[in-house]
Each structure stands twice: as C-alpha cells, then as structure tokens.
Amino acid sequence: METVKQDNPNQGANAPEQTFTQAQVNAIVAERLSRDRARYADYETLKEKAAAYDAAEEASKSELQKAQDAAAKAQAELDALKRANAVRAMREQAAKDAGLSTDMIEFLTGSDAEACAAQAKKLAERIKPTGFPNVKDAGETRTPGVTKADILAISNERERLKAIREHIDLFEE
Numbered sequence: 001m002e003t004v005k006q007d008n009p010n011q012g013a014n015a016p017e018q019t020f021t022q023a024q025v026n027a028i029v030a031e032r033l034s035r036d037r038a039r040y041a042d043y044e045t046l047k048e049k050a051a052a053y054d055a056a057e058e059a060s061k062s063e064l065q066k067a068q069d070a071a072a073k074a075q076a077e078l079d080a081l082k083r084a085n086a087v088r089a090m091r092e093q094a095a096k097d098a099g100l101s102t103d104m105i106e107f108l109t110g111s112d113a114e115a116c117a118a119q120a121k122k123l124a125e126r127i128k129p130t131g132f133p134n135v136k137d138a139g140e141t142r143t144p145g146v147t148k149a150d151i152l153a154i155s156n157e158r159e160r161l162k163a164i165r166e167h168i169d170l171f172e173e
Contacts, residue, residue, distance in 0.1 A: 087111060094120040099125075146170075 020028070091108040095101075098120035109122055110116035146163075148170045154160040164171060 091116050098124040100124055 008034050088105075088115050091105050091110070092102065094108060094110075094113065094116035098118065100120055100123060104120075104123060104127075108116050108119045110119050146167055148167075150169065151163040151167060152161060154163055
C-alpha cells in the first residue's frame with residue numbers, strides 16, 4: 001500500500017499529513033478524468049458539425065464562384081459587342097463623311113477615327129471616276145465634245161433619247 005501526501009494550503013502547519021491508498025488515488029484520478037471527458041463529451045459531434053459546415057460553405061462558395069465567373073464572362077461579351085458596335089459606327093461615319101456607299105465599309109480597317117477617316121478618303125480618291133470615255137458594247141468610244149445642250153438640241157425624239165442613254169453621265173448630278 002502506497003501513501004501519497006497531499007499538501008493542503010488551507011491546513012495549518014500543525015495539521016497532520018493525509019495519506020491515500022493507491023485505490024483512492026486511482027479513484028480521484030478517474031473522477032477528474034471523467035469530469036474532463038464530460039466537459040468535452042460533445043467534442044466529436046462539434047467537430048463533425050464544423051466539418052459539415054466547412055463543406056457546405058465550400059460548396060456554396062463554389063456556386064458563388066460559378067455565378068461570378070458566368071457574370072464576368074457575360075460582361076466580357078457585352079464589352080466586346082459594345083466595342084465592335086462603336087468601331088462599326090465609327091467606320092460608317094468615316095465612310096459617310098468621305099462620300100462612300102455603305103457597302104464600302106468592309107474595306108475600312110482602322111481602329112480609331114483618324115485611321116478610318118484617312119482610309120475612307122484614300123478609298124474615295126481611288127474609286128473616283130477618272131474621266132475615261134464611256135465605251136459601248138461594241139467597243140466604240142463616244143464622240144468627244146458632245147454636251148448636254150447638243151443632245152437636247154436634237155429635234156428627233158428617238159435620236160435625242162438614244163443620245164441621252166448613250167451619254168447618261170451628262171444628265172446625272
């Protein structure tokens with residue numbers, strides 16, 4: 001039988017020492033362990049709940065991340081469409097200012113207003129009529145020096161209409 005001394009600060013210096021048997025020490029230790037275990041009895045349950053909460057939070061985070069990614073992608077597509085529309089409108093305006101038809105816009109490749117305006121001006125100069133004589137189907141050239149007044153002075157209506165058709169460029173404005 002072992003004896004264990006217990007110091008009790010509340011007892012005076014004259015108090016006799018208390019001794020315990022091994023069975024009593026084991027009982028005291030077992031009682032303290034059971035109190036501590038009782039205090040943390042729900043630890044495993046709380047640990048499982050915390051893990052489930054973390055998993056749910058991660059799952060909702062990934063759903064949130066998916067939604068944010070989809071929103072970012074939609075915003076990027078919207079921005080790209082806005083930029084494309086702005087460039088198209090700028091090219092249309094440059095073509096209009098240069099006197100080009102709308103089917104000539106495809107030849108304007110500039111990405112800013114100045115570049116488009118320069119391209120439109122250059123294109124308009126290149127497609128401008130050069131003053132070459134009109135060529136009939138047979139390859140005959142028209143007689144130089146015929147004016148609008150000369151054609152209108154033709155008395156025969158059929159010949160006048162024929163001359164107008166042949167020299168329609170004199171009547172267009």
